[in-house]
């Protein structure tokens with residue numbers, strides 16, 4: 001398996017490429033392009049969320065906690081006083097950073113369900129729905145953010161597979177085929193649950209025509 005630094009830098013590189021294309025095609029402002037880089041990099045480390053005891057895990061949960069605080073502050077600020085808002089955000093941070101991670105560790109196997117295309121789809125759809133519904137992003141840009149996470153995720157899975165091929169002797173290590181898979185065959189129940197979550201996110205997505213438009217603009221740029 002590729003190490004944490006490789007994952008982070010390759011995904012950030014892929015995100016930069018994507019951001020440059022979108023910026024050149026006049027789809028995004030520089031600030032928006034920067035958030036695309038960040039989300040691709042996040043996608044590039046997310047699959048290792050189930051690795052026991054890694055750098056990735058603590059960094060991922062710190063990032064998720066920061067995201068939760070930003071979303072919480074944006075959503076709740078019209079309703080709460082400053083003191084209550086600070087307390088809530090502090091609770092959110094601690095809950096996500098220190099509460100969620102042991103639960104995760106308990107229920108997941110490394111290179112299990114989170115190393116799959118289904119998980120990439122789930123995370124991408126969660127980001128696009130969240131950005132569109134909670135942060136009121138434009139439909140096309142919300143889709144772009146979801147796609148950025150999926151791209152980072154795919155880069156991670158591909159890297160893991162590449163590293164399981166012994167490049168000098170072209171022998172396949174035993175881990176070959178465990179990273180890039182449609183879903184986790186060994187955990188049919190959890191995979192079914194994940195599929196249900198994906199289906200549940202579908203009605204919350206921005207309009208599909210906006211996705212079509214974004215992809216058409218992106219492909220027109222290459223022609």
Ligand SMILES: [Zn+2]
Pocket residue numbers: 001047048115156160179
């Ligand atoms: Zn991995």
